[in-house]
Amino acid sequence: MVLRVIFNILMLGSILFLSWWVTAIVAIGFLFKFRAYEIILWGIFADVLYGASVPSFYNIEFLFTIGAIVFFILSYFLKKKLMFYDI
Amino acid sequence: MSNYLLHHKEKKEGLFTKAFVVVLLVVVIIVVIRILFPNTFTSSLQSVSSPFWKAKNSSVEGVVNSSQLLRSKRSLIFENDNLKTKIEETEFKLLEFNFLSQENDSLKELLGRKTFDKDDAVLGAVLARPNVSPYDTFIIDIGKNSGIQKGDSVFVQGDVFIGKISEVNKNTSTAVLFSSPGEITQVSIGLQNISANAKGRGGGNFIVELPRGTEVEKGDVVTMPGIDTKLFAVVEEIEANPSSPFTTILFKNPVNMNDIKWVQVVKTP
Numbered sequence: 001m002v003l004r005v006i007f008n009i010l011m012l013g014s015i016l017f018l019s020w021w022v023t024a025i026v027a028i029g030f031l032f033k034f035r036a037y038e039i040i041l042w043g044i045f046a047d048v049l050y051g052a053s054v055p056s057f058y059n060i061e062f063l064f065t066i067g068a069i070v071f072f073i074l075s076y077f078l079k080k081k082l083m084f085y086d087i
Numbered sequence: 088m089s090n091y092l093l094h095h096k097e098k099k100e101g102l103f104t105k106a107f108v109v110v111l112l113v114v115v116i117i118v119v120i121r122i123l124f125p126n127t128f129t130s131s132l133q134s135v136s137s138p139f140w141k142a143k144n145s146s147v148e149g150v151v152n153s154s155q156l157l158r159s160k161r162s163l164i165f166e167n168d169n170l171k172t173k174i175e176e177t178e179f180k181l182l183e184f185n186f187l188s189q190e191n192d193s194l195k196e197l198l199g200r201k202t203f204d205k206d207d208a209v210l211g212a213v214l215a216r217p218n219v220s221p222y223d224t225f226i227i228d229i230g231k232n233s234g235i236q237k238g239d240s241v242f243v244q245g246d247v248f249i250g251k252i253s254e255v256n257k258n259t260s261t262a263v264l265f266s267s268p269g270e271i272t273q274v275s276i277g278l279q280n281i282s283a284n285a286k287g288r289g290g291g292n293f294i295v296e297l298p299r300g301t302e303v304e305k306g307d308v309v310t311m312p313g314i315d316t317k318l319f320a321v322v323e324e325i326e327a328n329p330s331s332p333f334t335t336i337l338f339k340n341p342v343n344m345n346d347i348k349w350v351q352v353v354k355t356p
Contacts, residue, residue, distance in 0.1 A: 016136055017143050019218045035103060037110045044114050048121070048128045049136060050220035052253050052263045061121075063221055065114060 004034055011042045015049070020064075027068065031075040043068030130256035133214075133226060137259060140214040140226075144348070208242065208351035209233050214259065217344050223267035223289050227350055230256045235352055242351045243342050248317040249291070252352065262350070265319070266291045266340065274319055276336070277307035283336075285309070285320075291340035293320055296333040309338050 007030040014023040023046070030036040043064040051061035060066070120127050211227035229235055239252040241262045254261040265272045270287035274295070281301060285293040297303065309320040324337040 015219075016139055016215075017219070020221045037103075037107045040110050040114055044117050045132070046220065048117070049132050050215070050222050050224055050226070050261070051121075051129075052222040052224045052261060052267070054222055054268055057269075061222070062118060065118070069114075 004036075007033070007036065008038055008042075011039065015042060015046045020046075023064075024067070024071075027071060028075075031071060035076065035079075037072065039068045040065065040072060126254055126256065129254060129261075130230075130259070133256055133259040133261075137214055137228065141212075141228075144212075144214075208353045209235065211235075211260070211350050211352055213347055213350060216347065217264060217290060221268075221289075223264045223287070224253070225250070225262040225264070225347075225350065227260050227262060227352070228258065229352065230258045230260045232258055233352075234354065235260050236355065238355050240353045240355065242317075242353060243340075243347055243349075246318045247340060247342055248311055248319055249340060249342075249344075249350070260352075262352075264291070264344070266293055266344075272319075273312060274309050275312050276309050276322065276338075277303055280310075280312075282312070285338070291320075291342070291344040293338050295336045295338070297336060299327065299332055299334050301334060303334070303336055 007026070010026050011023065011030065014026050023042075027036070027039045027042070030039055043066075044062070046064040047062045051063075053059035053061050054063065057063060117128070209229055211229040211233075213225055214228050215224075215226040217223045217225060225241070227241075235252060235255050237252055237255055240248060241250045241252065243249050248265075250262045250264040250267075252260050253263040263270070264287070265285070266287040266289055268287055268289045272285045272287070272293075274283055274285045274293075275281065276283055276295075276297075279302065281297065281303065283295045283297060285295045288294055293309075303322060303325060305322055305325060307322040308318065309322065311317045311319050318341070320338040321341050322336060322338045326335040326337070328335075
């Protein structure tokens with residue numbers, strides 16, 4: 001439980017102060033350890049905070065959210081295949 | 088015993104599914120609200136985050152300044168002398184520049200062409216820099232309370248045009264850089280004013296393709312077309328592939344986007 005809270009604080013700190021790829025690494029670490037659905041909430045938080053239409057991505061301003069959902073779904077199915085995780 | 092573990096696992100699974108559904112619902116609601124009413128929640132979130140950004144910026148500055156104390160006296164004296172020499176050279180060039188700039192403004196006035204007045208610029212502190220998000224945006228600490236509007240121009244060091252205001256909140260604004268990935272900006276390259284469409288690559292970097300043989304050199308100045316010549320970028324690299332009919336020109340803003348502390352926002356007339 002404490003570790004989960006620490007991860008959430010790290011997510012908040014990386015979104016506010018560090019580069020977006022650091023946030024991605026923390027999110028992946030969070031997903032490895034837990035079934036971290038919170039990263040989707042952090043994704044929408046980052047998009048509301050920084051979001052702008054990006055021409056490269058069809059003017060979608062929810063890149064963090066979409067990325068978080070994709071990472072979460074991938075990790076969910078990957079963990080099912082691995083014996084290491086009891087899902 | 089084994090039934091208890093199975094029951095516990097099923098209960099956990101049930102809780103997880105409920106939590107996941109709630110999270111997805113919240114996300115969908117927020118996305119729909121944002122599509123229907125853009126800028127919703129941004130103002131409050133940026134206002135809440137603003138003190139944290141300011142605290143981080145001042146503490147980083149404090150640490151960087153303290154680290155200078157560890158440098159040797161000799162290296163400081165050497166750097167001091169170099170900087171004094173550069174200042175003297177720059178002051179002389181600045182005199183010449185100021186004279187030419189005033190002459191330019193006078194000629195434009197004489198011909199009845201109004202130039203934009205940099206004295207109308209509002210100074211804003213940068214709260215969050217482009218490297219924090221993949222959107223290549225700045226968040227600055229001025230908003231509607233300072234008369235900022237969507238579409239206002241954003242300058243750095245007075246002359247370098249870097250972007251436009253895309254979102255305005257009460258006390259903060261978001262500026263999208265011209266170098267935002269995929270953003271297309273019309274520019275003029277070099278003394279011959281070769282017209283081109285520059286494509287942003289993020290972080291103050293741009294790419295443009297011109298027909299092979301176009302006379303462009305490293306160090307050529309890139310400007311935005313118009314009566315007010317605004318410095319845009321400097322040519323950094325030219326890639327010419329003999330098998331391609333095009334030459335790839337890479338240029339970037341003359342200032343480091345990650346080092347910018349202040350920007351000037353000029354109101355659109």
